[in-house]
Amino acid sequence: MKKNRTAMLLAMALGSTALVVGSVLPAANAASGQNAKAVGPAPKIAGTKIGGTLNYTGKSDYAHLDPQRCYSTGCGNFGRLLWRTLTGYQNVNGKLTLVGDLASDVGVASNGSKTWTFKLRPNIKWEDGTTTTCAELEYGIKRSFDGTDATSPLLTGGISYASVFIENKNGYKGPYETPDKTLSGVSCGKSGSVETITFNLTQASGDFNQQTTMGAYAAVKPSKDTKASYDNQVFSNGPYKIETRVYKDKTIVVRNTYWDAKTDPIRVAAPDKIDLLFGQDSVNTNNLYIENTGRAVNGFANGPLAQNTSLIYDSELDALQPIFEKRGFYGPSIVTDWLAINVEKVTDINLRKAIQCAFNKESARATLGGKSLGDYTNSLTPTMLGGYSKYTVCTDNPKGDVAAAKAYMAKVKTNKEITFVYSNATKDSENMALSLQSSLTKAGIKVKIKPIDSTTYYDILEQQGPDAPDLMLYGWAYDWPNASTVYPPLFDSSLVGASLVGENKSRVKDKKLDAMMKAASAESNPTKQAALWAGVDKYITNTIAAVVPFYQGKTLYWNGSNVGGIYFSPMASMDWANLYLKDPKK
């Protein structure tokens, strides 16, 4: 359940730039297969060389590196170098295959997908040379209950999937608050000489083995658990271990000498050392990568548009383009943005359909950054997910269809004034609001735009009552490449409460939709499941017209001339696991 606030804010901060720069790296379709028998070493990209120091230059540090607290694509992506999860994605040039990581298979479902059993991979070593056991994995999973269930949690920031899905009969609240209780839904066992772990779930889940790719399903050695401080003292069983970590300043990881590539089907881990520097000024970073000197040669960084675009307007970007083409790259991000229509307040479906038709995406996108912001879409599912399908919502013309909107307006009984709310943080979001107002007004829809103080903006979005907005811009990034992490967290009717609506900004309470989402979640055949999600998508956009799909975002990066193994990962824009240095001695 990941609301991609950062991505939205970044998108809104993009400013008036609309250049297509760099080389487009396509992200492969993520709805790929699984390999229950994958073994190490991980497949290497042609030309991969081992050794050297890879650099990263960033503006902000990862909020958490503790696996049970990690909940952003950034830390999930980098954290995989320090901790191994039950399952994971083998990623070859952006093509994902679900494989066992701590497990040696991808799990076996029984009891109608309510029970899952995984065989564990032997000989996975901690950084002190001891072997990772099932008890340590179980302990790690139990830690995520502290963040979600404990009275005064120490491990805040994580995801609630584990505590929602894993059966918990004894009121287990994490290893610190309830050390004497047991978590009923998890048990370790043996199958011959191999350890196994079994999960009993609260609900049928056809893609539970994808959920187990999340940090919540990483092992933690109890004797090394420093609770809240574990964030900066992660005890590694991945290819690298922490050498230096100064939060918000720098992090250096070096090889975990006990890690054996033969046990790891996911991580190539080519560089000997990775040096991350945070809190860096975007202008300096840009200059560094423009000149390709110093840290930049062996490094990568967020692209110029993704950091602070107010520094790079128009003429400057024009000048940058040839350089960005050589040493920058961009591709689709996993974020989609849309206009959420509050169906409880905008009750007339004809009015909602009129909004869908009248919205001028071209004009609105231009105010937020133009082509560099993203590509128009009619689906809430990002293109790389199974369940994405190309279809039409009212019109394919990004300018909208005023005539069609007027036709719907003719059927509207009471022409209610629509209030669109936006954050006053940037002038770009104000411009976008003005653009939206203009395009809807042309179709005869009455629109009031209302700026909200940026500090209370997200609270206002989920509040019920007289102040509840009618229309708002919202975005989402999936948690693992399955639409089951898009629709149920956003449209389940149980989210809509009397005072708060959580992520269900459209306030949809639709029993038929609930049933459709439940059926899709329970389906374990990926092809059939994708078709079911596509049906859910069209039901939301076309049948009940609860949203106006807008665009799928883009992500931009700089890279140094000596860095190879770059491709767009459907997991999170960049994949650390396969980066290498073309000349390790440089």
Added chain:
Amino acid sequence: MANATGEPLAQNLSLTQIAWHRFKQDKAALFALGVVGVFVFLAVFANVFGWITHQDPYLFNEDAINLDAGGIPLGRLSGQGAQHWLGVEPGTGRDLFMRFVHGARTSLVIAFVSTIGTITIGTFVGLVAGYFGGWVEKIIGRLIDFILAFPFLLFVIAATPIIENAFTRLGIEQSPTFRIITIIGIFVFFGWTGTARLVRGQVLSIKEKEFIDAARVSGAGKWHIIFKEILPNLTGPIFVVASLALPAYVTAEAVLSYLNVGVIAPTASWGATVLRSTSFFQVNPFYMLVPAVSLTVLVLSFNLFGDGVRDAFDPKSRK
């Protein structure tokens, strides 16, 4: 009849009439008044300019900007021409001249209403404190000290959302108009103290004069003495305070809007325009210069006018 220095013979004229006569001699002040007049004219007839140029200050105009290049205005500089006298706003295509004249309206409405509010409250409180003295004066004095101790800018930034949320709970919805009322309210809340102190001081000296005693002896009531005997003698100082308060409120409104805590979209404001224009200074300097220079000129004119008024009422203050 006038004497050799051009001063009118005092015996037939009121203080205000004498002051007006002196003011007319002050060329700088007259010129300043003229400039203020021009801005007032622009503000009052803002809509008429809209009828002439067929422009709207609030409407997003995608025909005037290049959507493929991030909303850069089409045409020379930033689209100046017969239609758009000052060009259009980058990103939205709104007409900058219309934003300018409507911004003048916002500025002047807030400044004039706030001034009238502060002067009215300040004068009344000052009269009461000065005339009655005793515990009334003590309480008012402490209240003034208390309000003067408030950090103004911090208070405005922190309190505006709280005030508005409180009114939202009462069923009054937040709106651009309501924000203007809130700003005026805050200005008045902080502004009356200066006037009150000044008036109190004046009252203290006037109430000892013989004509007040005469009025009292002849049976005049308290409120008659305050409003009919004392107040007319305070016209000069009050007028001076008012003419100096106006430019202060013009500046304060612009500062708040620049800090993004002033008027809210889509209200036009010079401060908000300056805030938007900073990234475009190299592309179109007029975008920033027109509101910024106008702000300076208006404040300067108000100040010169205020100085002229002060000199007219109190020629000894002139060096």
